[in-house]
Amino acid sequence: MKHISSRDNPAVKALAKLACTAGKRGAPVLLDGVHLCQAWLQHYGAPDQAIFDVERLSQPDIAALAAAVPEASSLALDARLMQSLASVESGQGVAFLVTPQVLPVPPVVDENCVLFDRIQDPGNVGTLLRTCAAAGIKRVFLATGTAAAWSPKVLRSGQGAHFALAIHEHADLTALLPRLQVPLVATSLDGARDLYEGRLPERCAWVFGHEGQGVAAELLAAAKLKVLIPHDAVAVESLNVGAAAAICLFEQRRQALHGSRR
Amino acid sequence: MKHISSRDNPAVKALAKLACTAGKRGAPVLLDGVHLCQAWLQHYGAPDQAIFDVERLSQPDIAALAAAVPEASSLALDARLMQSLASVESGQGVAFLVTPQVLPVPPVVDENCVLFDRIQDPGNVGTLLRTCAAAGIKRVFLATGTAAAWSPKVLRSGQGAHFALAIHEHADLTALLPRLQVPLVATSLDGARDLYEGRLPERCAWVFGHEGQGVAAELLAAAKLKVLIPHDAVAVESLNVGAAAAICLFEQRRQALHGSRR
Numbered sequence: 001m002k003h004i005s006s007r008d009n010p011a012v013k014a015l016a017k018l019a020c021t022a023g024k025r026g027a028p029v030l031l032d033g034v035h036l037c038q039a040w041l042q043h044y045g046a047p048d049q050a051i052f053d054v055e056r057l058s059q060p061d062i063a064a065l066a067a068a069v070p071e072a073s074s075l076a077l078d079a080r081l082m083q084s085l086a087s088v089e090s091g092q093g094v095a096f097l098v099t100p101q102v103l104p105v106p107p108v109v110d111e112n113c114v115l116f117d118r119i120q121d122p123g124n125v126g127t128l129l130r131t132c133a134a135a136g137i138k139r140v141f142l143a144t145g146t147a148a149a150w151s152p153k154v155l156r157s158g159q160g161a162h163f164a165l166a167i168h169e170h171a172d173l174t175a176l177l178p179r180l181q182v183p184l185v186a187t188s189l190d191g192a193r194d195l196y197e198g199r200l201p202e203r204c205a206w207v208f209g210h211e212g213q214g215v216a217a218e219l220l221a222a223a224k225l226k227v228l229i230p231h232d233a234v235a236v237e238s239l240n241v242g243a244a245a246a247i248c249l250f251e252q253r254r255q256a257l258h259g260s261r262r
Numbered sequence: 263m264k265h266i267s268s269r270d271n272p273a274v275k276a277l278a279k280l281a282c283t284a285g286k287r288g289a290p291v292l293l294d295g296v297h298l299c300q301a302w303l304q305h306y307g308a309p310d311q312a313i314f315d316v317e318r319l320s321q322p323d324i325a326a327l328a329a330a331v332p333e334a335s336s337l338a339l340d341a342r343l344m345q346s347l348a349s350v351e352s353g354q355g356v357a358f359l360v361t362p363q364v365l366p367v368p369p370v371v372d373e374n375c376v377l378f379d380r381i382q383d384p385g386n387v388g389t390l391l392r393t394c395a396a397a398g399i400k401r402v403f404l405a406t407g408t409a410a411a412w413s414p415k416v417l418r419s420g421q422g423a424h425f426a427l428a429i430h431e432h433a434d435l436t437a438l439l440p441r442l443q444v445p446l447v448a449t450s451l452d453g454a455r456d457l458y459e460g461r462l463p464e465r466c467a468w469v470f471g472h473e474g475q476g477v478a479a480e481l482l483a484a485a486k487l488k489v490l491i492p493h494d495a496v497a498v499e500s501l502n503v504g505a506a507a508a509i510c511l512f513e514q515r516r517q518a519l520h521g522s523r524r
Contacts, residue, residue, distance in 0.1 A: 123385050127502045134493035134501050164497035196520045230519060231396035235426035239396050240389045246505035247512045258458045
């Protein structure tokens with residue numbers, strides 16, 4: 001395995017730059033830490049490049065990763081160089097450079113899915129991906145203006161959800177509408193039905209919106225069903241988007257799992 | 263109103279230091295922005311000190327705040343000094359220095375309430391406070407080791423929840439147990455009942471735990487009821503603590519609001 005100890009090495013410089021920029025469309029991204037790298041290997045095979053802390057190559061979990069990656073695409077870096085790539089204070093001594101596949105938008109969407117309408121905060125996007133995966137959702141569409149799914153912060157709060165989901169980034173949600181063969185369901189503070197009144201569709205396209213502005217008017221108008229979470233509106237104006245999504249997706253899951261006894 | 267234009271003014275230096283440190287027990291904290299200051303005025307009256315951007319004193323919402331605060335405790339700062347205090351990139355031109363009251367722990371707790379067991383992330387703590395308020399909870403206990411409730415990040419993600427809740431910080435949760443006259447309920451991945459099987463107590467003390475470690479063993483052992491959110495465990499190991507709490511608190515709320523039709 002090639003060993004690099006100079007900060008001026010072009011490969012190291014390029015990696016350091018990548019480590020602090022969010023992934024542009026189709027561009028490579030840096031997965032940081034043992035779990036993310038293991039998950040990538042398991043789901044997609046070898047990375048474009050694997051980068052190891054030379055001092056930690058003998059650690060069992062790191063050694064297993066090194067053994068699983070072709071040597072030609074592996075680099076061993078001095079500890080201080082490796083640390084400069086880590087997205088958290090104490091890096092785990094391994095990172096993969098990978099290119100997430102850009103998935104084609106299916107011509108017809110007839111499964112339970114979630115649309116992210118310009119959700120800005122990376123922590124919210126990561127938590128939402130994690131909640132979607134936990135609720136059994138398999139496909140999500142992230143509108144342009146949503147935090148980049150494969151950025152370090154979103155990856156960290158996603159806790160592996162990225163590998164359980166088909167993630168369509170830079171999605172044009174308006175263009176998606178004619179392809180939906182499931183009803184569009186939005187949360188809304190007015191003109192909406194109580195979430196707990198009556199049944200939710202077994203399969204639908206949920207749309208959750210921008211932290212300040214909510215779901216775009218155009219999408220709201222296209223929603224077949226608008227639901228209101230009956231919260232204490234005297235206490236707070238609204239719920240955090242991640243909390244609202246968790247409540248909606250798990251109410252749907254509750255009805256699916258325990259439906260006959262509603 | 264006293265007008266300050268020097269960065270070296272001792273009052274400005276002290277405020278700048280406060281603006282970036284999380285609130286220690288009983289210490290003053292800085293509330294940043296129109297909404298938080300309005301909410302403080304409405305709930306607790308005049309602040310220890312009110313600080314205004316001298317260039318924005320004629321803005322109606324800022325002027326209204328200035329009129330409501332005794333002049334002796336008001337300061338007008340040059341815009342650049344004011345900006346150095348703001349916790350977000352574009353400050354709103356007003357901040358209050360306040361001392362949140364340290365509430366005595368009630369001898370008996372017989373209401374629906376939430377215990378935060380060392381939740382580290384300020385965004386999670388703020389979201390959780392907001393979710394608690396939205397679910398109609400009135401009292402929360404934050405164990406030592408939980409992010410400081412009145413720190414800028416927690417205030418920001420709380421979105422006003424601080425003013426709808428009695429917040430007990432630095433709580434000793436173990437010492438609280440004998441005072442609970444409602445059952446302690448914890449989420450747990452094993453030995454737990456499905457959240458959606460059977461009814462939840464109308465009033466209980468929910469405990470939500472540390473992002474990595476979950477609820478402390480001692481508290482888990484004291485729980486009268488352990489519930490499991492039936493998530494897709496193949497997809498992700500667990501839910502974010504804020505999402506889990508939203509699901510639990512709103513399932514309880516659903517049962518309370520729509521109980522007869524379960």
